[in-house]
Amino acid sequence: MKISLMDLRKQYEEVRGEVEPAVKEIFESQNFILGKYGSDLEEHIAAYCGVPYAIGMNSGTDALFLALRALDIKKGDEVITTPFTFIATVEAIINTGARPVFADIDKESYNIDPEKIKRRITKRTKAIMPVHLFGQCAAMEAIMAVARKYGLKVIEDTAQAIGATRNGHKAGSFGTMGAISFYPGKNLGGAGDGGMVVTSNKRLAERLFLLRNHGSTKKAKYTNVLIGVNSRLDNIQAAVLDIKLKRLDSWLDKRIMNAGFFSNELEGLPLVTPVTATGNKHTFHLYMIATEKRDALAEHLAVKGVDARVYYPIPMHLQPALKFLGYKKGDFPCVEEVAGKLLAIPVHEGLTDEEKTYIVEAIKEFF
Numbered sequence: 001m002k003i004s005l006m007d008l009r010k011q012y013e014e015v016r017g018e019v020e021p022a023v024k025e026i027f028e029s030q031n032f033i034l035g036k037y038g039s040d041l042e043e044h045i046a047a048y049c050g051v052p053y054a055i056g057m058n059s060g061t062d063a064l065f066l067a068l069r070a071l072d073i074k075k076g077d078e079v080i081t082t083p084f085t086f087i088a089t090v091e092a093i094i095n096t097g098a099r100p101v102f103a104d105i106d107k108e109s110y111n112i113d114p115e116k117i118k119r120r121i122t123k124r125t126k127a128i129m130p131v132h133l134f135g136q137c138a139a140m141e142a143i144m145a146v147a148r149k150y151g152l153k154v155i156e157d158t159a160q161a162i163g164a165t166r167n168g169h170k171a172g173s174f175g176t177m178g179a180i181s182f183y184p185g186k187n188l189g190g191a192g193d194g195g196m197v198v199t200s201n202k203r204l205a206e207r208l209f210l211l212r213n214h215g216s217t218k219k220a221k222y223t224n225v226l227i228g229v230n231s232r233l234d235n236i237q238a239a240v241l242d243i244k245l246k247r248l249d250s251w252l253d254k255r256i257m258n259a260g261f262f263s264n265e266l267e268g269l270p271l272v273t274p275v276t277a278t279g280n281k282h283t284f285h286l287y288m289i290a291t292e293k294r295d296a297l298a299e300h301l302a303v304k305g306v307d308a309r310v311y312y313p314i315p316m317h318l319q320p321a322l323k324f325l326g327y328k329k330g331d332f333p334c335v336e337e338v339a340g341k342l343l344a345i346p347v348h349e350g351l352t353d354e355e356k357t358y359i360v361e362a363i364k365e366f367f
């Protein structure tokens with residue numbers, strides 16, 4: 001049996017009947033950029049996340065970068081983030097000229113530890129960028145309390161966690177801004193790259209609409225009031241995403257059900273299944289198991305046809321490209337420990353009962 005980590009073709013079969021006419025209509029209108037599809041999606045994502053504003057961008061990376069730009073974060077500033085993330089989080093900070101400062105993670109949730117954030121604050125700290133890793137929210141109440149105490153802004157990296165909640169609030173709605181990724185394999189994935197910033201702050205939303213479009217509005221196209229970038233979400237992406245958004249909660253429910261199945265069935269084996277922090281609805285963007293025998297298990301699963309993958313093997317502070325930051329092995333023991341043990345197994349909404357049982361049996365066979 002072959003079981004892939006994500007099966008976007010199955011998802012597509014569910015939406016094809018709506019996607020194809022919508023895409024056809026866009027081709028017939030030849031209206032690709034900044035149209036009704038984009039603004040409709042912005043309205044729907046804002047409502048979904050429980051905030052008044054959403055601004056489409058052409059990737060999650062740009063959403064993070066422009067959120068920082070909207071706050072005027074620049075050279076000389078510091079932004080505290082987690083060393084356990086995808087490089088885009090850190091790139092966004094560096095590309096503003098600011099310096100990323102890492103704070104170690106909590107070993108159960110794999111998210112940044114609010115207590116460790118406090119120790120990294122200096123006179124230059126301007127913002128905290130927590131990442132809702134693998135699909136569950138970081139400890140946002142404690143992070144917001146630190147931010148309020150020290151007068152810092154918070155940008156939530158919600159790339160992996162649209163739809164996750166914490167104590168009833170949606171990921172992306174806690175901080176000053178939240179940055180979502182619509183990369184095809186994400187919880188809500190487009191037909192290419194895409195991203196969005198969500199916020200309750202009107203002034204920042206207005207700045208973001210300008211920043212993503214060369215500092216100008218569609219109406220006054222050649223009046224540039226800010227130096228921005230070209231990072232608009234195109235209409236084809238917006239149309240596809242809007243159609244998928246209607247199914248997002250039911251897809252997430254299936255992931256949660258699949259995760260529950262795995263956690264029950266794998267109990268008693270020498271591995272750790274994901275821990276959902278109190279108050280969290282984990283969306284299981286990735287279902288991570290932790291074991292000392294990670295690499296051997298990954299090989300065994302590959303032989304059995306199960307697509308299991310390592311996320312993320314090298315913490316950010318040990319990445320060759322970030323050597324100039326001056327960190328070394330041993331600086332963040334929690335992330336260094338878990339990065340050697342974690343393996344993602346398929347959990348997507350299209351898994352059949354037979355496939356789920358096969359995955360469990362393959363893991364049991366290994367141990």
Ligand SMILES: Cc1ncc(COP(=O)(O)O)c(C=O)c1O
Pocket residue numbers: 059060061062085086088089131157159160180181182183193194195
């Ligand atoms: C945690 C995290 N942050 C940021 C990004 C960047 O998103 P994108 O690929 O849409 O630029 C990703 C995904 O790739 C991610 O996983």
